[in-house]
Amino acid sequence: GQSLEQPSEVTAVEGAIVQINCTYQTSGFYGLSWYQQHDGGAPTFLSYNALDGLEETGRFSSFLSRSDSYGYLLLQELQMKDSASYFCAVRRDDYKLSFGAGTTVTVRA
Amino acid sequence: KAGVTQTPRYLIKTRGQQVTLSCSPISGHRSVSWYQQTPGQGLQFLFEYFSETQRNKGNFPGRFSGRQFSNSRSEMNVSTLELGDSALYLCASSHRDAEAFFGQGTRLTVV
Numbered sequence: 001g002q003s004l005e006q007p008s009e010v011t012a013v014e015g016a017i018v019q020i021n022c023t024y025q026t027s028g029f030y031g032l033s034w035y036q037q038h039d040g041g042a043p044t045f046l047s048y049n050a051l052d053g054l055e056e057t058g059r060f061s062s063f064l065s066r067s068d069s070y071g072y073l074l075l076q077e078l079q080m081k082d083s084a085s086y087f088c089a090v091r092r093d094d095y096k097l098s099f100g101a102g103t104t105v106t107v108r109a
Numbered sequence: 110k111a112g113v114t115q116t117p118r119y120l121i122k123t124r125g126q127q128v129t130l131s132c133s134p135i136s137g138h139r140s141v142s143w144y145q146q147t148p149g150q151g152l153q154f155l156f157e158y159f160s161e162t163q164r165n166k167g168n169f170p171g172r173f174s175g176r177q178f179s180n181s182r183s184e185m186n187v188s189t190l191e192l193g194d195s196a197l198y199l200c201a202s203s204h205r206d207a208e209a210f211f212g213q214g215t216r217l218t219v220v
Binding site for chain 1: 149150152154201208209211
């Protein structure tokens with residue numbers, strides 16, 4: 001089988017930095033993705049890592065260590081609009097995309 | 110270009126009934142995946158179709174089934190509905206493996 005672990009909740013103030021960790025166990029690992037979902041909305045793609053290292057997209061960065069089966073999403077210069085659920089997702093080599101339970105990020109003024 | 114379209118957006122059904130949900134992927138996307146989302150459970154993978162063939166299947170009972178048509182549109186069916194089937198059902202389409210595009214979902218309530 002496979003599993004993904006990520007924290008259930010994180011709270012931070014505007015302007016802060018938040019790191020959401022994700023550890024996974026799976027066979028046939030292909031890549032790790034991150035998605036954002038606001039209340040009542042659809043999940044939207046944030047980033048993807050297939051190789052070890054850091055990928056930066058504006059205020060958001062994502063990191064992957066394949067040897068440690070670990071990745072994280074870094075949210076910088078937090079804004080109120082970043083309050084949402086964040087999901088890590090593993091893409092396997094059979095194309096199956098499986099999601100973690102999600103991390104609820106709450107940004108306080 | 111148009112995004113992923115799911116119909117209907119909301120549905121109320123009675124226990125024991127069956128339901129069919131529809132998903133139209135982004136034009137050119139041949140992969141369509143279905144997920145069930147309930148509070149605290151994240152997105153549970155149901156199945157994935159590619160070029161009319163089921164390529165992957167999650168751990169759901171046989172009451173959950175799906176299919177994909179030649180134009181890549183997909184349907185999922187749930188028979189003999191149970192109260193626990195109440196959830197948001199999300200469809201996602203993909204062209205490249207890295208990114209999945211989600212529809213707004215169908216909110217199913219079973220009473």
